[in-house]
Amino acid sequence: MEDFDLNKVRLVLRAAGDYMLRQVELTSRTFDNDPMLGVVYLAVLQANVRPIADDPRLSKTYAGAEPPPDSVRVPVTARAIAESLNIPRETVRRYINRLVDMNLCNRDGRKGVVVPQAVLTSPEGMQFAWNTYANLRRLMAQLRELEIEL
Template sequence: MSDWGSDPEARKGLQRLIYRCASDYLLDEMGFLTGRHDGDFIRAVVFLALVQASADPSRGIPVRALARSLNLPFETVRRKVRDLEDHGLCSAAADGRPIAAPVAEAQARAEAARVCDGFHLLLGNLAALGVNPAVFHGGHLPVPAVDQGQAQLAAHRLIHNYFLRTLEAGVEPHETMFNALIFAAAMSANAERITYDPELAARYAGADTPPPDDLRRPARPREIAERLNLPYEVVRRRLVEFLERGWVVKAGSGYICTVERMQQPALLGGAYMIVLRLGQLVQAIAQTGLTLEKQADAA
């Protein structure tokens, strides 16, 4: 179960198991961030990208470049940047371009600790299913750093960059990041009985072993809206659109993602890239000195 290795086929044999756990972490974190932005997912994503681009306080990022990086219309991003300015979350750098507003060190450390707690929970969940963090790092991990606070700050940036790359990976198969988010939330709810059950997770671990409909429970619009801190009606309308496109089927008061949609090559390819990038993320975070294995084993 825990043999990650370098063989693409072996990795695909764990693809669905790892993807389900990673999706839960992404969905919970994006729900938290969207809630901070008054239920505005796009504003949350623009802010996330702006923070990533604001390493040098003297240099901002052109709005057009920000829009290109997110596959969003220029005018949409321009409005969100203006909104962020109005909320004091964005300002102009020395070059006149937008930059994320600086935060106090204590606030930055608290936020990094919160994000890393979620990452450790993800590693703990994977370890309980037989996929230990050392698996992604050639079977061993570097010695942890003495200054874990500094390691958390570095890991925080890497984790949020992973979230952005994951959302961007959903654009091609789902057309928009928002579609990708809602569809992933529906799949996550459908797989609730499977994701953390060691026997079922192993049985349906691979790209070629999608779980049957009788093991998947319908995802209700309201639970998705509440999890992601989105307006209920926005989520409901998007699920109805998915229904019309054949991406989901109606089941009582909820929806089940169709196996045909889940097994489309574009979706499987996107999920595979997300899983590969998670392995790369674990490797990169290990290099920051953040302790991984101890928290994972204790989870």
């Protein structure tokens, strides 16, 4: 284990805990007062763009103001989401059905589901993104105020 300053670790953990709780509250408020619905939505969204995020060239190509277009998003199955979150597939399937019913995800045949670009650029999608960004900036400001560099 590397040398570390226990006081610094505690300060970072407090700030991170505060950030996480604010994000859970934001996600709950945004997703029908159900934070797990938001977690499944975010897991689908991240899986849809993982090939972009994993490729530096594609990351730069799609780093603009608009989210990546639907044509480059990769559908994800309930099974893959269940495995990534370590929760039962049936639970994920029910949440995905709710997301589809709420028009937050589209089914792509038997390939899985996709969060379409239109959802991310909707007023609600933009507000969630902005609030998440503001929450992250608040965490970074707290760390700077505490004179902590990671």
